[in-house]
Amino acid sequence: MAPERIVILTGAGLSAESGLGTFRGKGGLWDEYDLEEVATPEGFARNPVKVHDFYNMRRRWLREACPNAAHFALAKLEREHSGEVLIVTQNIDPLHEAAGSKAPIHMHGELASALCAYCCASRPWTEDLSLATDCPACGESGYMRPDVVWFGEMPREMERIYAALAKCDLFVSIGTSGTVYPAAGFVAxxxxxxxxxxxxxxxxSEGASLFAEKHYGAATEIVPAFVESLLKP
Incomplete structure (x- = not known):
């Protein structure tokens, strides 16, 4: 019997073949950068210039990145599946949307957005940020930061995610390390x-033993194949 309600969790491995690096494992971003320095509120308070430089670099990477076959396959599943499909992504890139996905939940925020820590206004943002950047909403400077969830901060839309997990028939985890909670607990x-x-x-992944079914290989190969298997009459 085909699943009616599907929840899909995606991680950095989905976008790796689009030229956006993963975080953990050999060659990951955390091999080169200290996450405590560039991905925590405390790191931003200590050295905001360093944090802005890190995210400005990553924002520039987005200009060169395009969705790959795995992103397009998931967008096709959204369009053609007769039931419900909810994509929850740990990624802060916009590649799901660029491939045609309608409303993925970015539980870790979005790199192409800026947040004012003074008035809490969020705005689409594709240019560099600095301490001199004025908030478009309140006009204050020195408070703009990437609109992303750092370690120690609460991921977005958790109530909605848990509600979807509680009623789903199929849960699919794609390109994740299985080490970062709460996402690592979604399978349970x-x-x-x-x-x-x-x-x-x-x-x-670290949690591979928890899954009933497993397929390993390049995302651009195994994700489209899995989607086609779901859409077969």
Whole structure:
């Protein structure tokens, strides 16, 4: 019986073939950068210039990145599946939307957005940020920061995510390391709801043993193949 309600979690491995680096593992961003310095509120308070430089670099990477076959396959699943499909992404890039996905949940925020820590206004943002950047909403300077969730901050839309996991028939995890919570716990939530669980990854994740079904290989190969299997009459 085909699943009616599908929840898909995507991580950095989905966008790796679009030229956006992963974070953990050999060659990941955390091999080169200290996450405590560039991905925490405390790091931003200590050295905002360094944090802005890091995210300005990553924002420039977005200008060169395009969605790959895996992103397009998930957008096709959204369009053609007769039931519900919810994409929850840990990625802060806009590649799901560029491929045609309508409303993915960016649980870790969005790089192409800026947040004012003074008035809490959020705005689309594609240029560099600095301490001299004025907030377009309140006019204050020195408070603008990337609109992303740093370590120690609460991920976005968790209530909605857990509600979807509680009623899903199929949970699919794509391109994730299985080490970052709360996302690493989603498979257990889905299992508890009786859902079938699937891991699609380059290599087994830390939580691979929790999944009922597993497929390993390049995302641009295994994700389109899995989507086609779901859409077969």
């Amino acid at each position: 939530e889905a299992q508890g709801a009786g859902a079938h669980t699937v891991e699609l990854n380059l290599d087994p």
